[in-house]
Amino acid sequence: MSMDLSRELAPVEALLRSAADSFAYPPTPPITRSVRAQLVEAPRAGSERWWSQPAFRAALAVLAAVALIAGSALAVPQSRSALAKFFGLSHVRVDTQPTGGPTPPALSPESFARPSSLGEAQRAVDFPLRLPVRDARVEPDAVYLQGEDAVMPVAILVYEDYDLYQTRLGFFGKGTDPDLIHEVSFGGHDALWIDEGGHIATFLDEQGRLVVESRRTVGRATLLWEDGGITYRLETSLSQEEAIVLAESLSGT
């Protein structure tokens, strides 16, 4: 645009840039907090009315039929990835609507992943696995590989008080009340902290579809963040502060 500006307009453009650089904006208010509070209140306030409407029940029946037809191939709508962007992560989706249907079991890695070793897990993934510095000198208590036949397997390192998931896959969380989700940041990374209390976790494949067999209830608190295209998921009994210290200490194998 500058090149096309006439000689008369160039000083105006310079004046605008200068004005923009020095403009005294008021401090940005804590909008996120108040929006989240309203998001928590809104569904609760409207839920009874919606559920009691015959039209809503009819629509629900149609949706259920569609879901049955679609079966396990039903993909998460692509637009939902906007939710992840809303919460600051690009490969993580968190659906904060109330959970419907049966709650999946709370499974530990041995129920859905194959026992492996650190070396084998490292060979299976195409990125360097990272270990928390405080545990870097010792092998994890256990290592598991999930979806090793898939393009993007998941490496799971199990320690005494946390399980550390590392994958190029995305992550989908459901049934989580917005007030249980906390945006945190550390080391230049935006992250999500989900309080303990049971949310449903499902991995997403490279097309953003649910990996149905990975669906399970997670009782422990979870720290989620991304770094260099890798999604890290720390399920832990540690406090949020301790978990962040642990996450900051990750180093290459």
Place this chain on the structure above:
Amino acid sequence: MRQYEEVAFRVAYLIVRDEAEARDVAQEAFLRAYGSLGRFDARRAFRPWLLRIVTNLALNSARKAARQRRRDERYERAADVQRTVASVEETVEAQERGRRVWQAMSTLSADDQTVLYLRYFLATSEEDAATTIGRPVGTVKSRVHRALGRLRQVIQEQYPDLLPPLPEEMGSQR
């Protein structure tokens, strides 16, 4: 969401010119964005989509003439205080200059103001500005050009000290 908080508030503030109103507009924009996620095309950038919601809400707010007048009166009172401070603090000089440019911009149409805020105050690319206002990139370019011309005219008439004289004007003064 937090990463868009500042830009949403700032564009709202530039347009509605009132801090409390800008906060309300930004909040409402986030709530509407959340409610409209089903219509958002995830292949596109989120920022201009959100800014479009913010600017539309802010423009609607600013168009309410009676409220605008009350805000202007409040703003003028606040500006008087700020001018006093500026005379004391030399570092505020640049801010005062920015404030006067902003004041000059208030005489432009809402469309002109919006495109100038997006391009110069928020450093939005032409592509993102086009998405934000819902017009082609070519329209953004031409609208910016015309808005700059109109702003120059306003500044020449009402704030002549803000712009350096053109070379030919300097020549005629000799």
